[in-house]
Amino acid sequence: MTSELARRDWMSLLAKAPAQTLQSLWQATGLDPEFSWLRSPEIGATMVRGRMGGTGAPFNLGEMTVTRCSLQLTSGEVGHAYIQGRDKAKARIAAIIDALMQGPQGENLRATLIARLEAEMLAAKSKRAAKAAATKVDFFTMVRGEDQ
Amino acid sequence: MYVAVKGGERAIDNAHAWLAEERRGDPSVDELSVAQICEQLSLAVNRVMAEGSLYDPDLAALAIKQARGDMIEAIFLIRAYRTTLPRFGYSSPVETANMACDRRISATFKDAPGGQVLGPTFDYTHRLLDFALAAEGDTPEAAEGIARHEPTPHITEFLNQEGLIQTEEDTDKTPGDLTREPLELPANRALRLQSLSRGDEGFVLGMAYSTQRGYARNHAFVGELRIGKVDVEMEIPELGFSIDIGEIELTECETVNQFTGSKTEPPQFTRGYGLVFGQSERKSISMALVDRALRWKELGEDNLGAPAQDEEFVLYHSDNIQATGFLEHIKLPHYVDFQSELELIRKLRREAMGEMKEAAE
Known part of the structure; x- marks a missing residue:
């Protein structure tokens, strides 16, 4: 059995994954398991909350679009997806992967799909952080008259 | 008829x-x-x-x-x-302290941990039209430095450690939601922030500018401005635990305002807060200034009668969809209304002309 913590991690990763990257990695696995919908993909919204002053009490900031679905593999595992945006195809793939990750193919998928997805997303994030770092100001003090 | x-x-x-x-x-x-x-x-x-x-x-x-x-x-x-979307739920409050910052500057502390990171800014450009953009061409890739992965701490937290700035109290209270119940006054700060965050940029900017020009004196420093991505976490009812359902770009502005104290509060710095979707720097700073001006009551300050202190004025006029809806409806056919106005003015004129005629006789 996989722990709740690990499931939280892969579900979060799948939700944030760029749709195209996820789709190409999924296709590369060659998997296409049979399943039945428990809840077919549905588009809705989540109200995003912030904190007053960044650290204080919550307030409602505004909504974001979300797509969700639930399905059950013929082998029995139930997969859920809650992903940002309006992409039913991506939600379907994410829910299938969530279900497969709980079964015997989980270990294999972790290496062929989850780890690669994580690496690609980390690389993109690092590249942005590197560009930000290049715009960090280095202060220097001008020599003033009284120092001479 | x-x-x-x-x-x-x-x-x-x-x-x-x-x-x-x-x-x-x-x-x-x-x-x-x-x-x-x-x-x-x-x-x-x-x-x-x-x-x-x-x-x-x-x-x-x-x-x-x-x-x-x-x-x-x-x-x-x-x-x-x-309005057509079903509501799946409410996220946990986003933790902006964990933001992956593209930009992070402070006008109050030069040597803040994490540094002054300019990001992709218009600041320090010469505001001269770039005719090279009129021609198509490749854009050179931006320079890269050594990426930081550790979170960038909020600058106001340093002031907070010394007790020099008012603390933002966290509560478990469920904040009101403008999209569920209509705005009623007096509004609390949670509702004001929701309203300002979706308010018209031009209106909020104008209100903020008025506070700088002296209508409700509150001299603000930008303690910190940060732009970047944060994770959005929500509890999934089917699972009973939370996951990240996505990540969004936000602009956050914290202002630090001089405060000499009042009947209820000691002398300390106070805060204004702006948080806006996307890279929306002007809006975020404006929001923080207006938020601070509207806090006069809870801080025990005097009401100076300034427009930016008037909650009703600000909140009822900041929404450009409400405003444009009411404004633009007057261009739609009002033939029948106008017909009655015409009748009235003709009648009044007849009476007035009759009186003038009588006076002349």
């Missing part, structure tokens, strides 16, 4: 067909794609998301295309769309 008037269907259909043609413009010029708007007019997309109060860049870009670049019309389209 009430006379129903019908008609104009053909004129309306033809007007909309012409609108579609004008939207497309000269067909010999390439059509703009939604992806192009999303990628290359991203600050317009951000504004439509912020004031439409729905984070979805593709939808905002589509709205801009459909509205021919009319921002308020685009925001209207997004507001109308969002």
Whole structure:
């Protein structure tokens, strides 16, 4: 059995994954398991909350679009997806992967799909952080008259 | 007598067909794609998301295309769309302290941990038109430094450690939601922040500027301004635990304001807060200034009668969709209303003319 913590991690990763990257990695696995919908993909919204002053009490900031679905593999595992945006195809793939990750193919998928997805997303994030770092100001003090 | 008037269907259909043609413009010029708007007019997309109060860049870009670049019309389209969406739930409050910052500056502390990171800013450009952009060409890739992965701490927390700034109290209280119940006054700070975050940028900017010019004296420093991505976490009811359902770009501004103390508070710095979808720096700073001005009551300050201190004035006039709806309705047919006004003015004139005639006799 996989722990709740690990499931939280892969579900979060799948939700944030760029749709195209996820789709190409999924296709590369060659998997296409049979399943039945428990809840077919549905588009809705989540109200995003912030904190007053960044650290204080919550307030409602505004909504974001979300797509969700639930399905059950013929082998029995139930997969859920809650992903940002309006992409039913991506939600379907994410829910299938969530279900497969709980079964015997989980270990294999972790290496062929989850780890690669994580690496690609980390690389993109690092590249942005590197560009930000290049715009960090280095202060220097001008020599003033009284120092001479 | 009430006379129903019908008609104009053909004129309306033809007007909309012409609108579609004008939207497309000269067909010999390439059509703009939604992806192009999303990628290359991203600050317009951000504004439509912020004031439409729905984070979805593709939808905002589509709205801009459909509205021919009319921002308020685009925001209207997004507001109308969002009402059709079922609500899946509320996120946990986003933790901006963990933001992956593209930009992070402070006007108060030069040597803040994490540094002054300029990011992709218009600041320090010369505001000269760049005619090179009129020609197509490759953009050179931006320079890269050594990426930081550790979180960037909030600058106001350093002041807080010394007790020099008012603490933001965390509570478990469920904040009110403008999209569920209509705004009632007096509003609390949570409702004010929700309202300001989706308020019209021009209006909020004007209100903020008025506080700088002396209407409600509160001299603000930008303690910190940060732009970047944060994770959005929500508890999934089917699972009973939380996951990240996505990540969004936000602009956060914390102002630090001088405060000499009041009947209830010791002398300390106080805060204004701005948090807006996307890269929306001007809006975020404006929001923080107006938030601070509206806090006069809870801080025990005097009401100076300034517009920016007037909660009703600010909150009831900041929403550009409400404003434009009421404003623009007066151009729609009012023939019957106007007919009665005509009758009235004719009657008054007849009476006045009669009196003048009598006086002359």
